[in-house]
Amino acid sequence: MSTPLTATTSATGTPGGRGTVLQASPLLPALEEALSEQYRTVRLHELTDPDAHLRDHGDEVVAVVTSARFGVSDALMDALPRLRAIVHFGVGYETTDVVRARARGIDVSNTPDVLTDCVADLAVGALIDVMRRLSAADRYVRGGGWAGAPFPLASRVSGKRVGILGLGRIGRAVAARLEGFGTDIAYCSRVPVTGVTYRHVPTARELAEQCDALVVTVAGGADTRGLVSAEVLDALGPQGYLVNVARGSVVDEPALARAVTEGRIAGAALDVFADEPHVPRELLESDRVVLLPHIASATRETRAAMGDLALRNLRHFMTEGVLLTPVPGTPAP
Template sequence: APATDDVADLAIGLMLAVQRRIVANDRAVRNGGWQVDLARRASGGRIGIFGLGRIGRAIAKRAAPFARELHYTARSAKPDFEGVFHADIASLAAACDVLIIAAPGGEATSHIVDAGVLTALGEDGILVNIARGSLVDEPALVAALQDGTIAGAGLDVFADEPAVPDALKALNQVVLSPHQGSATVDGRAAMAALVVANLDAHFGGRPLPTAL
Protein backbone atom coordinates (compact mmCIF):
# COMPACT_ATOMS: atom_id res chain seq x y z
CA ALA A 1 0.00 0.00 0.00
CA PRO A 2 1.27 3.52 -0.78
CA ALA A 3 0.95 4.74 2.82
CA THR A 4 2.87 1.71 4.09
CA ASP A 5 5.73 2.38 1.69
CA ASP A 6 5.87 6.07 2.56
CA VAL A 7 5.97 5.45 6.32
CA ALA A 8 8.66 2.80 5.90
CA ASP A 9 10.73 5.12 3.71
CA LEU A 10 10.57 7.83 6.37
CA ALA A 11 11.69 5.41 9.08
CA ILE A 12 14.87 4.65 7.15
CA GLY A 13 15.32 8.33 6.33
CA LEU A 14 15.15 9.26 10.01
CA MET A 15 17.58 6.49 10.90
CA LEU A 16 20.12 7.69 8.34
CA ALA A 17 19.61 11.35 9.24
CA VAL A 18 20.45 10.65 12.88
CA GLN A 19 23.35 8.28 12.22
CA ARG A 20 25.03 10.50 9.63
CA ARG A 21 24.09 13.79 11.37
CA ILE A 22 22.53 15.06 8.14
CA VAL A 23 20.26 17.66 9.74
CA ALA A 24 22.82 18.79 12.31
CA ASN A 25 25.47 19.18 9.61
CA ASP A 26 23.07 21.07 7.35
CA ARG A 27 22.34 23.43 10.24
CA ALA A 28 26.05 23.91 10.91
CA VAL A 29 26.85 24.80 7.30
CA ARG A 30 23.91 27.22 7.09
CA ASN A 31 25.25 28.92 10.22
CA GLY A 32 28.69 29.35 8.65
CA GLY A 33 30.32 26.32 10.22
CA TRP A 34 32.42 23.60 8.65
CA GLN A 35 34.09 21.62 11.43
CA VAL A 36 31.48 19.22 12.82
CA ASP A 37 31.36 16.15 15.05
CA LEU A 38 31.97 12.75 13.51
CA ALA A 39 28.91 10.81 12.44
CA ARG A 40 28.12 7.13 12.99
CA ARG A 41 28.39 4.45 10.33
CA ALA A 42 24.96 3.59 8.93
CA SER A 43 25.73 0.10 7.65
CA GLY A 44 26.74 -3.08 9.43
CA GLY A 45 24.76 -2.59 12.62
CA ARG A 46 21.96 -4.44 14.37
CA ILE A 47 18.51 -3.05 13.62
CA GLY A 48 15.50 -3.94 15.74
CA ILE A 49 11.86 -3.46 14.77
CA PHE A 50 9.12 -3.38 17.38
CA GLY A 51 5.95 -4.46 15.58
CA LEU A 52 6.04 -6.64 12.48
CA GLY A 53 2.81 -5.76 10.74
CA ARG A 54 2.67 -4.38 7.20
CA ILE A 55 4.71 -1.30 8.08
CA GLY A 56 7.19 -3.23 10.20
CA ARG A 57 7.82 -5.69 7.38
CA ALA A 58 8.20 -2.86 4.87
CA ILE A 59 10.76 -1.24 7.17
CA ALA A 60 12.60 -4.55 7.53
CA LYS A 61 12.82 -4.93 3.75
CA ARG A 62 14.45 -1.50 3.51
CA ALA A 63 16.62 -1.95 6.59
CA ALA A 64 18.07 -5.32 5.56
CA PRO A 65 20.80 -3.90 3.26
CA PHE A 66 22.06 -1.73 6.14
CA ALA A 67 21.90 -4.38 8.84
CA ARG A 68 24.37 -6.99 9.96
CA GLU A 69 21.46 -8.48 11.89
CA LEU A 70 17.71 -7.87 11.91
CA HIS A 71 15.85 -8.34 15.20
CA TYR A 72 12.15 -7.98 15.93
CA THR A 73 9.41 -8.22 18.52
CA ALA A 74 5.88 -9.22 17.59
CA ARG A 75 2.99 -11.05 19.24
CA SER A 76 4.64 -14.29 18.17
CA ALA A 77 7.67 -15.49 16.22
CA LYS A 78 7.28 -15.30 12.43
CA PRO A 79 8.70 -18.42 10.73
CA ASP A 80 8.59 -16.67 7.34
CA PHE A 81 10.74 -13.76 8.53
CA GLU A 82 14.53 -13.86 8.53
CA GLY A 83 15.34 -12.17 11.79
CA VAL A 84 15.96 -12.83 15.46
CA PHE A 85 12.75 -12.92 17.52
CA HIS A 86 12.57 -11.32 20.98
CA ALA A 87 9.55 -11.87 23.20
CA ASP A 88 9.77 -8.43 24.81
CA ILE A 89 10.97 -4.97 23.87
CA ALA A 90 13.65 -4.76 26.58
CA SER A 91 15.39 -7.82 25.15
CA LEU A 92 15.02 -6.38 21.65
CA ALA A 93 16.52 -3.04 22.69
CA ALA A 94 19.49 -4.70 24.38
CA ALA A 95 20.30 -6.60 21.17
CA CYS A 96 20.17 -3.60 18.82
CA ASP A 97 22.00 -0.47 17.76
CA VAL A 98 18.84 1.03 16.23
CA LEU A 99 15.35 0.45 17.63
CA ILE A 100 12.51 1.32 15.24
CA ILE A 101 9.01 1.57 16.71
CA ALA A 102 6.30 0.38 14.31
CA ALA A 103 3.56 -1.03 16.56
CA PRO A 104 0.00 0.25 17.04
CA GLY A 105 -0.90 2.68 19.80
CA GLY A 106 -3.37 1.98 22.60
CA GLU A 107 -3.33 0.94 26.24
CA ALA A 108 -1.31 -2.22 25.62
CA THR A 109 1.65 -0.28 24.23
CA SER A 110 1.35 3.00 26.15
CA HIS A 111 4.82 4.13 27.32
CA ILE A 112 6.23 0.71 26.43
CA VAL A 113 9.46 2.51 25.53
CA ASP A 114 10.34 3.57 29.05
CA ALA A 115 13.54 4.40 30.92
CA GLY A 116 14.41 0.71 31.25
CA VAL A 117 14.11 0.08 27.52
CA LEU A 118 16.19 3.16 26.74
CA THR A 119 18.87 2.02 29.18
CA ALA A 120 18.88 -1.38 27.46
CA LEU A 121 19.28 0.32 24.07
CA GLY A 122 22.46 1.89 25.41
CA GLU A 123 24.77 4.80 24.86
CA ASP A 124 25.39 3.96 21.20
CA GLY A 125 21.72 3.27 20.49
CA ILE A 126 19.31 5.24 18.33
CA LEU A 127 15.52 5.30 18.67
CA VAL A 128 13.27 5.87 15.65
CA ASN A 129 9.52 6.31 16.15
CA ILE A 130 7.11 6.44 13.20
CA ALA A 131 4.24 4.76 15.07
CA ARG A 132 2.45 6.77 17.76
CA GLY A 133 3.80 9.18 20.34
CA SER A 134 1.98 7.29 23.09
CA LEU A 135 4.38 4.34 22.81
CA VAL A 136 7.27 6.39 24.18
CA ASP A 137 7.60 7.82 27.67
CA GLU A 138 8.59 11.24 26.38
CA PRO A 139 10.09 12.67 29.61
CA ALA A 140 12.17 9.49 29.95
CA LEU A 141 13.33 9.89 26.35
CA VAL A 142 14.33 13.51 26.92
CA ALA A 143 16.29 12.51 30.02
CA ALA A 144 17.99 9.63 28.19
CA LEU A 145 19.07 11.94 25.37
CA GLN A 146 20.25 14.67 27.71
CA ASP A 147 22.39 12.41 29.88
CA GLY A 148 23.77 10.22 27.10
CA THR A 149 21.85 7.06 28.00
CA ILE A 150 21.17 6.76 24.24
CA ALA A 151 22.96 8.40 21.32
CA GLY A 152 20.09 9.95 19.38
CA ALA A 153 16.52 9.77 18.10
CA GLY A 154 14.51 10.30 14.93
CA LEU A 155 10.90 11.16 15.73
CA ASP A 156 7.89 11.62 13.46
CA VAL A 157 5.34 11.37 16.28
CA PHE A 158 4.98 12.91 19.73
CA ALA A 159 2.96 12.51 22.90
CA ASP A 160 0.94 15.73 22.60
CA GLU A 161 0.96 16.75 18.94
CA PRO A 162 1.46 19.37 17.66
CA ALA A 163 3.27 20.34 20.87
CA VAL A 164 6.90 19.21 20.89
CA PRO A 165 8.93 19.66 24.09
CA ASP A 166 11.46 22.48 23.89
CA ALA A 167 13.97 20.08 25.43
CA LEU A 168 13.76 17.87 22.32
CA LYS A 169 14.11 20.86 20.00
CA ALA A 170 17.29 21.87 21.82
CA LEU A 171 19.05 18.55 21.22
CA ASN A 172 21.34 18.38 18.20
CA GLN A 173 21.32 14.58 18.08
CA VAL A 174 17.55 14.46 17.50
CA VAL A 175 15.78 14.73 14.14
CA LEU A 176 12.17 15.93 14.36
CA SER A 177 9.40 15.52 11.78
CA PRO A 178 5.79 16.83 12.07
CA HIS A 179 3.95 13.48 11.70
CA GLN A 180 4.62 13.18 7.99
CA GLY A 181 4.77 9.38 7.67
CA SER A 182 2.33 8.97 4.79
CA ALA A 183 2.38 12.59 3.67
CA THR A 184 3.77 12.43 0.15
CA VAL A 185 2.31 13.80 -3.07
CA ASP A 186 2.27 10.29 -4.54
CA GLY A 187 0.75 8.72 -1.45
CA ARG A 188 -2.07 11.23 -1.17
CA ALA A 189 -2.84 10.87 -4.89
CA ALA A 190 -3.05 7.09 -4.45
CA MET A 191 -5.37 7.52 -1.44
CA ALA A 192 -7.65 9.81 -3.44
CA ALA A 193 -7.70 7.35 -6.34
CA LEU A 194 -8.66 4.57 -3.93
CA VAL A 195 -11.58 6.62 -2.58
CA VAL A 196 -12.82 7.19 -6.13
CA ALA A 197 -12.42 3.48 -6.95
CA ASN A 198 -14.46 2.49 -3.88
CA LEU A 199 -17.21 4.97 -4.72
CA ASP A 200 -17.28 3.82 -8.32
CA ALA A 201 -17.55 0.18 -7.24
CA HIS A 202 -20.27 0.95 -4.68
CA PHE A 203 -22.51 2.80 -7.10
CA GLY A 204 -21.77 0.28 -9.82
CA GLY A 205 -22.86 -2.63 -7.63
CA ARG A 206 -19.40 -4.24 -7.61
CA PRO A 207 -17.28 -5.44 -4.66
CA LEU A 208 -15.35 -2.64 -2.98
CA PRO A 209 -11.56 -2.72 -3.49
CA THR A 210 -11.02 -2.03 0.23
CA ALA A 211 -14.21 -3.06 2.00
CA LEU A 212 -14.24 -2.75 5.80
Protein backbone atom coordinates in the same frame (compact mmCIF):
# COMPACT_ATOMS: atom_id res chain seq x y z
CA MET B 1 -5.87 0.67 -11.94
CA SER B 2 -7.77 2.51 -9.20
CA THR B 3 -10.59 4.92 -10.03
CA PRO B 4 -9.53 8.61 -10.02
CA LEU B 5 -10.85 10.79 -7.25
CA THR B 6 -12.73 12.89 -9.79
CA ALA B 7 -14.75 9.99 -11.14
CA THR B 8 -18.50 10.36 -10.89
CA THR B 9 -20.94 7.92 -9.34
CA SER B 10 -24.67 7.76 -8.91
CA ALA B 11 -24.47 6.28 -5.43
CA THR B 12 -26.06 8.62 -2.94
CA GLY B 13 -27.08 6.23 -0.22
CA THR B 14 -26.71 2.80 1.30
CA PRO B 15 -28.38 -0.18 -0.37
CA GLY B 16 -32.10 0.09 0.23
CA GLY B 17 -32.01 3.74 1.22
CA ARG B 18 -30.40 7.12 0.84
CA GLY B 19 -28.21 8.88 3.36
CA THR B 20 -25.77 11.65 4.13
CA VAL B 21 -21.99 11.35 4.31
CA LEU B 22 -20.45 13.29 7.19
CA GLN B 23 -16.92 14.60 6.75
CA ALA B 24 -15.64 14.82 10.32
CA SER B 25 -12.28 16.50 9.76
CA PRO B 26 -10.20 18.31 7.12
CA LEU B 27 -9.04 15.95 4.39
CA LEU B 28 -7.01 15.96 1.20
CA PRO B 29 -8.53 18.69 -1.03
CA ALA B 30 -9.07 16.29 -3.92
CA LEU B 31 -10.89 13.87 -1.62
CA GLU B 32 -13.05 16.66 -0.20
CA GLU B 33 -13.98 17.72 -3.72
CA ALA B 34 -14.85 14.18 -4.74
CA LEU B 35 -17.03 13.69 -1.66
CA SER B 36 -18.93 16.90 -2.37
CA GLU B 37 -19.42 16.02 -6.04
CA GLN B 38 -20.45 12.42 -5.56
CA TYR B 39 -22.41 12.37 -2.31
CA ARG B 40 -24.65 14.49 -0.17
CA THR B 41 -21.82 15.55 2.14
CA VAL B 42 -21.76 17.71 5.27
CA ARG B 43 -18.42 19.04 6.54
CA LEU B 44 -18.92 18.95 10.28
CA HIS B 45 -15.75 20.90 11.11
CA GLU B 46 -16.94 23.86 9.00
CA LEU B 47 -20.35 24.24 10.65
CA THR B 48 -20.99 27.21 12.93
CA ASP B 49 -22.94 25.06 15.39
CA PRO B 50 -22.11 21.39 14.77
CA ASP B 51 -23.96 20.22 17.88
CA ALA B 52 -27.20 21.82 16.69
CA HIS B 53 -26.76 20.28 13.24
CA LEU B 54 -26.25 16.84 14.74
CA ARG B 55 -29.35 17.21 16.91
CA ASP B 56 -31.45 18.13 13.87
CA HIS B 57 -29.85 15.98 11.17
CA GLY B 58 -27.74 13.31 12.87
CA ASP B 59 -30.23 10.60 11.94
CA GLU B 60 -29.59 11.27 8.23
CA VAL B 61 -25.92 10.24 8.37
CA VAL B 62 -25.04 6.71 7.24
CA ALA B 63 -21.26 7.08 6.79
CA VAL B 64 -18.46 9.20 8.24
CA VAL B 65 -15.20 9.98 6.47
CA THR B 66 -12.46 11.13 8.82
CA SER B 67 -8.68 11.26 9.20
CA ALA B 68 -6.56 8.94 11.31
CA ARG B 69 -5.68 11.89 13.53
CA PHE B 70 -9.29 12.83 14.38
CA GLY B 71 -11.20 9.55 14.10
CA VAL B 72 -14.77 9.44 15.40
CA SER B 73 -15.36 10.18 19.07
CA ASP B 74 -17.84 8.24 21.20
CA ALA B 75 -20.01 11.36 21.42
CA LEU B 76 -20.13 11.75 17.64
CA MET B 77 -20.90 8.07 17.20
CA ASP B 78 -23.80 8.36 19.66
CA ALA B 79 -25.19 11.35 17.76
CA LEU B 80 -25.54 9.30 14.55
CA PRO B 81 -28.14 6.56 15.09
CA ARG B 82 -28.08 5.36 11.45
CA LEU B 83 -24.31 5.34 11.12
CA ARG B 84 -23.07 2.13 9.50
CA ALA B 85 -19.58 2.93 8.20
CA ILE B 86 -16.53 4.89 9.38
CA VAL B 87 -13.94 5.46 6.64
CA HIS B 88 -10.48 6.55 7.80
CA PHE B 89 -8.09 8.46 5.56
CA GLY B 90 -4.88 6.93 6.93
CA VAL B 91 -3.60 3.63 8.19
CA GLY B 92 -4.20 4.46 11.86
CA TYR B 93 -7.61 4.13 13.50
CA GLU B 94 -6.81 4.22 17.22
CA THR B 95 -8.74 7.49 17.56
CA THR B 96 -11.95 5.54 16.94
CA ASP B 97 -13.24 2.95 19.41
CA VAL B 98 -13.54 0.07 16.96
CA VAL B 99 -14.94 -2.34 19.55
CA ARG B 100 -17.68 0.14 20.39
CA ALA B 101 -18.39 0.71 16.71
CA ARG B 102 -18.70 -3.00 16.06
CA ALA B 103 -21.13 -3.36 18.94
CA ARG B 104 -23.26 -0.75 17.16
CA GLY B 105 -23.06 -2.64 13.86
CA ILE B 106 -20.72 -0.04 12.33
CA ASP B 107 -17.97 -1.14 9.94
CA VAL B 108 -14.61 0.64 10.10
CA SER B 109 -11.97 0.91 7.36
CA ASN B 110 -8.51 2.41 6.92
CA THR B 111 -6.07 2.79 4.01
CA PRO B 112 -3.40 0.10 4.44
CA ASP B 113 -0.64 -0.88 2.00
CA VAL B 114 -0.75 2.27 -0.14
CA LEU B 115 1.47 4.21 2.30
CA THR B 116 3.81 1.36 3.29
CA ASP B 117 6.65 2.28 0.91
CA CYS B 118 6.75 5.97 1.77
CA VAL B 119 6.67 5.35 5.52
CA ALA B 120 9.41 2.75 5.22
CA ASP B 121 11.49 5.09 3.04
CA LEU B 122 11.23 7.83 5.63
CA ALA B 123 12.04 5.48 8.51
CA VAL B 124 15.28 4.43 6.85
CA GLY B 125 16.06 8.03 5.90
CA ALA B 126 15.47 9.16 9.48
CA LEU B 127 17.73 6.39 10.78
CA ILE B 128 20.52 7.47 8.45
CA ASP B 129 19.94 11.12 9.36
CA VAL B 130 20.17 10.64 13.12
CA MET B 131 23.11 8.21 13.04
CA ARG B 132 25.16 10.14 10.48
CA ARG B 133 23.87 13.46 11.90
CA LEU B 134 22.92 14.84 8.50
CA SER B 135 20.48 17.49 9.73
CA ALA B 136 22.91 18.55 12.45
CA ALA B 137 25.71 18.79 9.88
CA ASP B 138 23.52 20.93 7.63
CA ARG B 139 22.87 23.31 10.52
CA TYR B 140 26.61 23.30 11.29
CA VAL B 141 27.50 24.46 7.80
CA ARG B 142 24.72 27.06 7.63
CA GLY B 143 25.72 28.43 11.03
CA GLY B 144 29.34 28.91 10.03
CA GLY B 145 30.71 26.20 12.31
CA TRP B 146 32.67 24.47 9.55
CA ALA B 147 34.93 27.49 9.18
CA GLY B 148 36.07 27.05 12.77
CA ALA B 149 36.42 23.29 13.17
CA PRO B 150 35.62 19.99 11.44
CA PHE B 151 32.19 18.51 12.18
CA PRO B 152 32.30 15.84 14.93
CA LEU B 153 32.41 12.19 13.89
CA ALA B 154 29.09 10.37 13.63
CA SER B 155 28.03 6.71 13.73
CA ARG B 156 28.12 4.27 10.83
CA VAL B 157 24.81 2.74 9.67
CA SER B 158 26.00 -0.23 7.60
CA GLY B 159 26.49 -3.43 9.56
CA LYS B 160 24.66 -2.24 12.65
CA ARG B 161 22.16 -4.26 14.68
CA VAL B 162 18.67 -2.90 14.08
CA GLY B 163 15.61 -3.88 16.07
CA ILE B 164 12.14 -3.37 14.60
CA LEU B 165 9.32 -3.02 17.08
CA GLY B 166 6.26 -4.31 15.24
CA LEU B 167 6.87 -6.40 12.12
CA GLY B 168 3.69 -5.62 10.21
CA ARG B 169 3.53 -4.35 6.64
CA ILE B 170 5.63 -1.26 7.37
CA GLY B 171 8.06 -3.07 9.66
CA ARG B 172 8.75 -5.69 7.00
CA ALA B 173 9.26 -2.97 4.38
CA VAL B 174 11.76 -1.23 6.67
CA ALA B 175 13.59 -4.50 7.23
CA ALA B 176 13.77 -5.22 3.50
CA ARG B 177 15.37 -1.83 2.86
CA LEU B 178 17.86 -2.24 5.69
CA GLU B 179 19.04 -5.58 4.34
CA GLY B 180 20.84 -3.56 1.68
CA PHE B 181 22.95 -1.98 4.43
CA GLY B 182 24.12 -5.34 5.70
CA THR B 183 22.38 -4.83 9.03
CA ASP B 184 21.59 -7.59 11.51
CA ILE B 185 17.82 -7.39 11.93
CA ALA B 186 15.74 -8.60 14.86
CA TYR B 187 12.15 -7.81 15.72
CA CYS B 188 9.60 -7.89 18.51
CA SER B 189 5.94 -8.75 18.04
CA ARG B 190 3.29 -10.55 20.08
CA VAL B 191 3.99 -13.78 18.21
CA PRO B 192 6.71 -14.75 15.72
CA VAL B 193 5.93 -13.74 12.14
CA THR B 194 5.86 -16.58 9.65
CA GLY B 195 7.81 -16.39 6.42
CA VAL B 196 10.67 -14.18 7.65
CA THR B 197 14.23 -15.05 8.59
CA TYR B 198 14.73 -12.21 11.08
CA ARG B 199 15.28 -13.14 14.71
CA HIS B 200 12.22 -12.83 16.97
CA VAL B 201 12.73 -11.30 20.42
CA PRO B 202 9.86 -11.62 22.92
CA THR B 203 9.95 -8.20 24.64
CA ALA B 204 10.72 -4.61 23.70
CA ARG B 205 13.30 -4.36 26.48
CA GLU B 206 15.20 -7.43 25.27
CA LEU B 207 15.10 -6.15 21.70
CA ALA B 208 16.52 -2.80 22.79
CA GLU B 209 19.31 -4.55 24.66
CA GLN B 210 20.31 -6.44 21.53
CA CYS B 211 20.36 -3.59 19.00
CA ASP B 212 22.19 -0.39 18.10
CA ALA B 213 19.03 1.23 16.76
CA LEU B 214 15.36 0.62 17.53
CA VAL B 215 12.81 1.44 14.81
CA VAL B 216 9.23 1.71 16.03
CA THR B 217 6.56 0.67 13.52
CA VAL B 218 4.00 -0.93 15.85
CA ALA B 219 0.34 0.12 15.69
CA GLY B 220 -0.89 2.80 18.08
CA GLY B 221 -3.68 2.43 20.60
CA ALA B 222 -4.20 1.43 24.20
CA ASP B 223 -2.32 -1.87 23.85
CA THR B 224 0.95 -0.17 22.84
CA ARG B 225 0.73 3.06 24.86
CA GLY B 226 4.09 3.72 26.55
CA LEU B 227 5.56 0.50 25.16
CA VAL B 228 8.91 2.24 24.66
CA SER B 229 9.32 3.00 28.34
CA ALA B 230 12.19 4.39 30.41
CA GLU B 231 13.28 0.79 30.94
CA VAL B 232 13.41 0.15 27.19
CA LEU B 233 15.36 3.38 26.59
CA ASP B 234 17.87 2.44 29.29
CA ALA B 235 18.25 -0.97 27.63
CA LEU B 236 18.96 0.80 24.33
CA GLY B 237 21.79 2.60 26.09
CA PRO B 238 24.06 5.60 25.48
CA GLN B 239 25.20 4.29 22.07
CA GLY B 240 21.70 3.45 20.88
CA TYR B 241 19.31 5.33 18.59
CA LEU B 242 15.52 5.47 18.48
CA VAL B 243 13.41 6.04 15.35
CA ASN B 244 9.64 6.42 15.70
CA VAL B 245 7.36 6.48 12.64
CA ALA B 246 4.44 4.81 14.43
CA ARG B 247 2.47 6.91 16.92
CA GLY B 248 3.69 9.32 19.58
CA SER B 249 1.71 7.42 22.21
CA VAL B 250 3.94 4.35 21.79
CA VAL B 251 6.90 6.16 23.37
CA ASP B 252 6.97 7.49 26.93
CA GLU B 253 7.81 11.01 25.74
CA PRO B 254 8.89 12.49 29.12
CA ALA B 255 11.17 9.50 29.62
CA LEU B 256 12.60 10.00 26.12
CA ALA B 257 13.21 13.69 26.78
CA ARG B 258 15.11 12.82 29.95
CA ALA B 259 17.10 10.09 28.24
CA VAL B 260 18.17 12.47 25.46
CA THR B 261 19.01 15.32 27.85
CA GLU B 262 21.03 13.06 30.15
CA GLY B 263 22.82 11.28 27.29
CA ARG B 264 21.36 7.90 28.18
CA ILE B 265 20.65 7.29 24.47
CA ALA B 266 22.72 8.54 21.55
CA GLY B 267 19.90 10.17 19.63
CA ALA B 268 16.37 9.93 18.25
CA ALA B 269 14.54 10.60 14.99
CA LEU B 270 10.85 11.29 15.53
CA ASP B 271 8.05 11.79 13.02
CA VAL B 272 5.26 11.52 15.59
CA PHE B 273 4.61 12.99 19.03
CA ALA B 274 2.23 12.53 21.94
CA ASP B 275 0.47 15.90 21.57
CA GLU B 276 0.94 17.00 17.99
CA PRO B 277 1.91 19.58 16.89
CA HIS B 278 3.44 20.31 20.31
CA VAL B 279 6.98 19.01 20.89
CA PRO B 280 8.68 18.93 24.31
CA ARG B 281 11.21 21.73 24.79
CA GLU B 282 13.98 19.27 25.70
CA LEU B 283 13.65 17.59 22.30
CA LEU B 284 13.52 20.90 20.45
CA GLU B 285 16.72 22.02 22.10
CA SER B 286 18.71 18.84 21.50
CA ASP B 287 21.03 18.70 18.49
CA ARG B 288 20.95 14.89 18.69
CA VAL B 289 17.27 14.65 17.81
CA VAL B 290 15.81 14.78 14.29
CA LEU B 291 12.30 16.24 14.42
CA LEU B 292 9.82 15.76 11.57
CA PRO B 293 6.23 17.09 11.37
CA HIS B 294 4.42 13.75 10.88
CA ILE B 295 5.29 13.47 7.19
CA ALA B 296 5.96 9.74 6.73
CA SER B 297 3.13 9.38 4.19
CA ALA B 298 3.31 12.98 2.99
CA THR B 299 4.14 12.56 -0.68
CA ARG B 300 1.84 13.58 -3.50
CA GLU B 301 1.72 10.05 -4.82
CA THR B 302 0.92 8.36 -1.52
CA ARG B 303 -1.65 10.88 -0.33
CA ALA B 304 -3.45 10.58 -3.69
CA ALA B 305 -3.48 6.79 -3.32
CA MET B 306 -4.80 7.11 0.25
CA GLY B 307 -7.57 9.42 -0.91
CA ASP B 308 -8.45 7.08 -3.75
CA LEU B 309 -8.69 4.07 -1.41
CA ALA B 310 -10.77 6.00 1.13
CA LEU B 311 -13.16 7.02 -1.65
CA ARG B 312 -13.35 3.48 -3.00
CA ASN B 313 -14.15 2.22 0.51
CA LEU B 314 -17.00 4.69 0.77
CA ARG B 315 -18.28 3.96 -2.74
CA HIS B 316 -18.28 0.21 -2.10
CA PHE B 317 -20.15 0.68 1.15
CA MET B 318 -22.73 3.01 -0.38
CA THR B 319 -23.40 0.62 -3.27
CA GLU B 320 -22.73 -2.82 -1.76
CA GLY B 321 -23.09 -2.27 1.98
CA VAL B 322 -19.56 -3.42 2.88
CA LEU B 323 -16.10 -1.86 3.01
CA LEU B 324 -13.12 -2.89 0.86
CA THR B 325 -10.43 -2.67 3.55
CA PRO B 326 -12.05 -3.20 6.95
CA VAL B 327 -9.71 -2.93 9.91
CA PRO B 328 -8.95 -6.12 11.88
CA GLY B 329 -11.96 -7.21 13.85
CA THR B 330 -14.57 -5.63 11.57
CA PRO B 331 -16.71 -7.49 9.03
CA ALA B 332 -14.92 -8.26 5.76
CA PRO B 333 -16.49 -7.93 2.29
